[in-house]
Amino acid sequence: MKIVINGIHANLRFASAHMIPCHEFCGGIHGHSYHVDVTVEGERGGEFGFVVDFKTVKGRVREICKKLDHKLLVPENSKEIEFKNIDKYVEFSIKDKEYKIPREDCCLLPLPSTSAEALSEYFVEKLFQALSREGADIQAMEICVNEGIGQGACFEKIVK
Known part of the structure; x- marks a missing residue:
């Protein structure tokens, strides 16, 4: 059984800036109004026969969105970013471009890129960890970061 949550209608959204270092068009700082679609597959169970409660999934995804x-x-x-400091300011360079941005305005992510592909995998791992800690029996999960x-990218984790 699967549950599906449409990010636009469920208000699973965030607005962020990013860059894809050294990319011809996306190399400069630019932003998107992202929305996150979620599919969770598993066995129905518990008192109510849910795969997982919609409210729980939406709450956890909103926590991730809020961070970003x-x-x-x-x-x-x-590989393209050289960090000089990440304390009060995030200071880094990409080739001959230098950046210095207040730390409070940045979200450092343990990723090689902030592409939609990398963000969708990040969301899957974070959501899977959160739901597993809460006892959900998940067989598969797919998240699309649009x-x-x-226009978006989907990552699927299969646990079966």
Whole structure:
């Protein structure tokens, strides 16, 4: 059995800036109004026969969205980014470009990129961990991180 949550209608959204270092068009800082679609597959169980409670899933996804909302998403594991400081300011360079941004305006992510592909995998891992701690018996999960309507990337984790 699967549950499906449409991010636009369920208000699973965040607005963030990012860059894809060294990419011809996406290399500069730019932003998106993201929305997150979620599919969770598992056995029905518990008192109510749910795969997992919609409210629980939406709450956990909103927590992740809130962490990213209105921040510059910076991939800590990027091969193209050289960090100089991450304390009060996040200071880094990409080739000949230098950046210095207040730490409170950044969200450093343990990712090689902040592409929709990398963000969808990040969301799956975070949500899977949270739901597993709460006892959900999940067989598969897919999350699509959309960079606006009609454009996104999906990552699926199969546990079966």
